[in-house]
Amino acid sequence: MTSGQDHRPHRVVVLALDGLLPFELGIPHRIFGRPKDAAGRHLYEVVTCSVRPPGPVETDADFAVHVAHGPEALERADTVIVPASYELGPVYEEGRLTGELSAALARIRPGTRLASICTGVYVLAAAGYLDGRPATTHWADADRFQRMFPEVEVDADVLFIDDGDVLTSAGVAAGIDLCLHMVRRDHGTAVANDVARRTVVPPHRDGGQAQFIDRPVPDPQLATTTTARTWALGRLHEPIQLRDMAEQEAMSVRTFTRRFREETGISPGQWLTQQRVERARHLLESTDLSVDQVARDAGFGTAQSMRQHLQQALGVTPTAYRRTFRTGVRT
Template sequence: MPATPPPPGRRPHRVAVLVRDGVVPLELGLVHQVLGRARSATGDPLYRVLTCTPVPGPVRTDADFPIVVERGPDTVGTADTVLVPAAHAPGATDETGRLDARLAATLAQRRAGSRIASICTGAFVLAAAGLLDGRRATTHWRSAPLFRTLFPAVRLDPDVLYVDEGEVLTSAGEAAGIDLCLHLVRRDHGAAVANEIARDTVVAPHREGGQAQYIRQPVPAATAATTAAVREWALAHLDRPLPLAELARRGSMSVRTFTRRFRAEVGVAPGEWLLQRRLERARELLEGTDVPVDRVAAQAGFGTAASLRAHLATALHTSPSAYRAAFRGR
């Protein structure tokens, strides 16, 4: 659900990165790198990223160096978004599924209406705090069996890169934190701002598929066909109907084989992948052009303005005109 962008002159969105002993430096750094680069059209920072910990001072990492964190639990109480990275340490919540008293007290300071998100096994912290009960969530695929055992009330999906449940978000292994942060920027400030950050950091603005593609699988024969060329062709022809049978035919496969191979390579079904690409195209057109909504719908492959409105309402809880008004030229 896109947030309403702050009016000019409003303070940057405050993000508290809550770290613990054993924190993964990559996950801490990527939050500062991605969100810290977000700028408005006038060059003003859109986020203020602050690192905090239950007890200020030296914090061990899972590398051969510590970090010093000066901010304590009160930072969580002033944050608009709280981000919890993973921590690889004996007895950490990421292993036990239990919150120690200091971590629980820190999370209790989170103010009503703020977002909270996790990277990798940071999802164990959110689940232990009861924030994921009855919700869909993800974590690193290696930790999925333990997570299911510890938190049966959570609807775990270990195949995706991140899950957005509104005020609570979770993401998969370390690099998926980049996907999550770009998603937050896209949700708060539109695709153009997120795409600019992706260009600056030399990453894909939106990775295809989910983490299922990174789980160890039997190596296919060298002669096995792939769906890569079909995906490239489809992206160049999003404005036209793209039935599954035609995609399979272009890949010289049966529909059943193409669907199975597509899911294995990308992590989602062809129809879901196409819908996401069409939504991205529509968002880019709404943000970056004055093209009428009916033409946006046609160029993105939705056919009619009514169809575009329905899909935007389902995916983003907004309308084309409202989305354009919020993000045009930001």
């Protein structure tokens, strides 16, 4: 982003295809339409376009939406987002693009960030953007998607995947998680959290979509792991053993681990690491604590351990992360 007279908002172009879900179409506008810099200027410009000249685009509801921009809008996009739609037979049945969709995607400049929501991932895969790369989609569609595009590394357990310049999300509401993540990546936790508060959604959801997969209803008399998670969040700076968490729920370690994974989609150890990474990000952004102190307060123990975990989770070192977001825009 630039500042002063050179300020230009990041241009997000949402590609509206026939059969689109209105809810998913609105997600990018809601999330990216919120963030502003200290001068009150929008950090993003959100534009909706069609593969055809301006006009109506059919939805999966009993109404159409009027789209004011044609495919030429893709030529000036910094980020392109493809929400789900259900009337592109060749894409969803044969894994190939229609002529007009192929021509529209050809307008996207090299280096443009690409993202999909739910089954919008079919479009990215059919265009070849996901060959040899990780991706996700709605859990109910993951097996079919993998069979159609075997060259894609499908992970059906996560809410979204950030593979740098290409990002994909699971179904429907996971599009909110993905868009908030992009705001967080662009402008830091404080800006993303502010957008989440104004949208009345959590800034970060625990676990993955595995927790939403249809399974037999558990015995209502069984305890949950909520108490243990709350207990752990209050002492992330301390060593936390799996047996300590299990004791908070009066469960055996084996039972606790099974219930935890059923509820969150990940293991207790993975969850603790996620929480500690988020804690470290917050401290790096909002305090002047040394990297060593941040590592201790976040529960990593040493700066080296924190560096390894942040590098794995975010692709940057603690120092680089702080340099980017301590001087970034705040709202």
